[in-house]
Every structure is written in C-alpha cells, then in structure tokens.
Amino acid sequence: MELWQEMLRASVDSGKDLVERFNFDKDLAEKLNTLFHIRINPYYLSLIRYPGDPIWLQCIPDAQELVPDDFPLDPLNEEADSPVPSITHRYPDRVLFLTTSQCSMYCRFCTRKRKVGDSGKISMKFIQTGLDYIAAHTEIRDVILSGGDPLMLTDVMLEKIVSGLRAIPHVEIIRLGTKMPCVLPQRITLKLCKMLKKYHPIYVNTHFNHPWECTTEAKQACEMLADAGIPVGNQAVLMKGVNDDPDVMLELMRKLLFMRVRPYYLYQADITKGANHFRTPVSVGLNIMDKLRGHTSGLAIPAYVIDAPGGGGKIPILPQYVLGRNGNNIILRNYKYDIYQYPDVGEEEKKPEAQLERRYMRKRTKPVRKKVYESQPTRAEVSSK
Numbered sequence: 114m115e116l117w118q119e120m121l122r123a124s125v126d127s128g129k130d131l132v133e134r135f136n137f138d139k140d141l142a143e144k145l146n147t148l149f150h151i152r153i154n155p156y157y158l159s160l161i162r163y164p165g166d167p168i169w170l171q172c173i174p175d176a177q178e179l180v181p182d183d184f185p186l187d188p189l190n191e192e193a194d195s196p197v198p199s200i201t202h203r204y205p206d207r208v209l210f211l212t213t214s215q216c217s218m219y220c221r222f223c224t225r226k227r228k229v230g231d232s233g234k235i236s237m238k239f240i241q242t243g244l245d246y247i248a249a250h251t252e253i254r255d256v257i258l259s260g261g262d263p264l265m266l267t268d269v270m271l272e273k274i275v276s277g278l279r280a281i282p283h284v285e286i287i288r289l290g291t292k293m294p295c296v297l298p299q300r301i302t303l304k305l306c307k308m309l310k311k312y313h314p315i316y317v318n319t320h321f322n323h324p325w326e327c328t329t330e331a332k333q334a335c336e337m338l339a340d341a342g343i344p345v346g347n348q349a350v351l352m353k354g355v356n357d358d359p360d361v362m363l364e365l366m367r368k369l370l371f372m373r374v375r376p377y378y379l380y381q382a383d384i385t386k387g388a389n390h391f392r393t394p395v396s397v398g399l400n401i402m403d404k405l406r407g408h409t410s411g412l413a414i415p416a417y418v419i420d421a422p423g424g425g426g427k428i429p430i431l432p433q434y435v436l437g438r439n440g441n442n443i444i445l446r447n448y449k450y451d452i453y454q455y456p457d458v459g460e461e462e463k464k465p466e467a468q469l470e471r472r473y474m475r476k477r478t479k480p481v482r483k484k485v486y487e488s489q490p491t492r493a494e495v496s497s498k
C-alpha cells in the first residue's frame with residue numbers, strides 16, 4: 114500500500130469521530146454524517162490552526178448545513194446534459210467524465226454532493242460506457258476527468274482510462290480535475306507522473322482556496338507535475354470566512370504562481386443545498402478582482418466566473434473598466450482609477466443605437482422571425498384563393 118493510501122485509512126470519517134475528536138453533540142454529528150459524507154485525511158487535518166479557521170470551515174461539518182433551503186441538489190443542472198451515466202456533455206467540443214465517487218477530503222461546499230461519495234451513482238461500471246460515448250462523438254476534443262477525484266483511482270486504473278482516451282484519435286486534450294495537490298499532496302508520486310507523461314498533452318486543474326494550503330508538500334507535488342510537463346491550473350471558490358478578502362486572495366494567487374500553478378478560475382460559490390453559509394455577494398468578488406489587477410502579475414489573475422444556475426455555463430464577470438465613449442474615443446480607467454481615452458478604429462460613424470441593435474441582434478432574431486411567420490397565410494388559406 115502506498116503512503117497516500119495509508120494516510121487515507123487514518124482519516125476522520127464518521128459521526129463518531131466528530132464526537133470524539135471535535136466534541137460534537139452526538140445527534141448533530143449523526144445528522145451531518147447522513148447529510149453528506151465526512152472524510153478529512155490526516156494531512157489536511159494537520160493544516161487546521163484553530164477551530165473555525167479557513168481550513169476548518171472547508172472540511173469540518175457545520176450545523177448550518179442542516180438549515181432548510183430551497184436550493185437545488187444539482188445547481189448546474191448537469192443531469193440534463195448527461196447522455197450516459199458518467200458523462201456531462203454541455204459544451205460542443207468537450208466533456209466531463211466522472212470516473213470515481215471518492216475524494217480524499219469531502220469539501221463541505223461541494224456542488225456535486227448529490228453524487229460524490231456514492232459509488233452507486235459514479236461507478237467503475239460506467240467507465241466503458243463513457244469511453245464508448247467519447248469514441249462515438251468525433252466532435253469531442255477535450256476530456257476532463259473528474260468525480261469525485263480521479264486521483265483516488267490507483268495508477269493502474271487511471272492508466273486504463275487515460276490510455277483508453279489517448280487511443281481515441283479525436284481526443285486531443287486530457288485534463289484531470291483533482292484536489293490532491295492541495296488536500297493530499299503525497300498522492301503525487303514520481304510513479305504517477307512517469308505514467309501520466311506518456312499520454313501528453315495532459316493538463317491538471319487543481320483546487321487551492323487559501324494560502325495556508327500552499328505548504329512545502331503541496332509545492333513539491335505541483336513541481337513534480339510541472340517537471341513531468343503537465344501544466345497545472347487552479348480553480349478557487351470564493352467563500353465567506355475562507356478567502357473573501359483581497360489580501361488573502363492576493364497572497365493565495367502569488368503563492369500559487371510561485372508553486373508553478375497558474376490561477377485559472379475564481380468561482381462565485383454555486384447555489385448548493387446545504388452550502389448557503391459559504392456564499393458572498395458578487396460585489397465581494399468584483400472588489401477582489403479590482404484589488405488583484407495591476408497589483409500583481411497578470412499571470413496571477415484568474416478569471417472570475419459565475420457558473421450560471423440551471424446549466425448556462427461559466428460567465429466571466431469583471432470590474433467596470435470601460436466607462437463609456439466620447440465620439441471615436443473609448444473612456445477607460447486603470448487600476449489606480451486614472452481615466453484614459455483610447456482612440457478607437459472605424460467606429461466613429463456608428464450611432465449608439467446602431468451598436469445596441471447589433472449587440473442584441475441574436476436575442477431579437479427569434480421573436481422577429483416568429484412574427485413574420487405568424488403573418489404568413491396558412492397553406493389552407495393559400496389554396497382557397
């Protein structure tokens with residue numbers, strides 16, 4: 114058994130553990146345990162500095178999870194875009210491929226709570242179905258392995274999936290969505306890296322949310338991946354009490370870059386059942402983005418996105434930098450709120466109304482067409498003339 118597997122075995126993973134280790138009330142601990150799985154491996158547990166700190170909040174269950182809400186179990190409506198059990202096919206050229214239900218730490222804010230930890234819902238028995246679906250859809254260029262955490266699979270199992278994907282000619286890019294470099298960096302071994310580098314181009318997207326997670330062990334794990342030629346990106350989630358502070362976020366982004374991890378996305382927290390206590394106003398995220406741009410390298414700045422409820426996909430949102438237009442000039446402000454005018458090219462003739470028309474053209478197409486259609490005589494009316 115490898116070290117990471119032994120560490121997993123020593124995890125806090127039951128209501129009983131909550132009572133014994135953290136003095137939880139027995140009833141509360143059992144209710145929380147029934148609601149969503151508990152697993153905190155010893156490495157991640159060791160990062161906690163005091164009760165209620167940003168590490169604690171992410172991994173220790175909280176009574177607020179039990180507060181009734183009307184939020185959906187599937188906030189991103191992934192099931193609607195799931196043609197076969199293991200696949201979410203939302204965007205034209207890429208799919209999400211769920212490979213295991215297991216995680217080395219169950220994050221309290223997880224958006225996929227309805228499935229994660231449940232081997233009846235994400236199972237090895239669906240892997241072949243997923244590979245067959247991808248092979249049959251030649252438009253798929255990019256496959257994101259997720260779960261659960263695909264690095265919970267053994268190297269042998271993972272290689273079966275990755276080599277299966279690489280054997281499909283139209284699959285160009287394979288991405289692994291894994292929290293392991295952050296929550297159990299011991300999982301990133303030389304053996305794993307050696308195996309993965311046979312199947313390039315491989316990318317890893319990981320998930321650090323707080324600078325305290327950027328430890329020596331995590332840095333080593335990320336560097337091993339980078340040394341194997343695997344670009345590592347980070348997808349952070351904005352969460353109340355964890356990282357809803359510009360200084361904390363700035364420190365996180367700088368540390369990630371130093372570990373050779375490129376900040377990729379900063380997600381507005383999804384509207385997830387039992388995780389409402391993590392949500393922040395969007396203005397908090399915009400303020401953070403405003404404090405990043407210009408204050409650190411552009412390489413350290415992620416795209417702030419809202420994953421649209423109901424399955425609309427990721428929508429980038431930015432602080433307002435374009436203030437308006439003065440004839441041919443665009444009026445801009447920089448990170449110090451100094452105002453500049455940029456002379457645009459070839460737009461001076463167009464009236465603002467004309468620009469607006471063009472912007473909304475796609476939205477207006479449907480009703481306009483419908484109206485034209487409705488004004489046409491029916492086939493019966495035509496033949497009676």
Ligand code: SF4
Nearest residue numbers: 216219220223261292
């Ligand atoms: S590692 Fe990812 S899938 Fe697993 S519980 Fe955390 S957020 Fe959810």
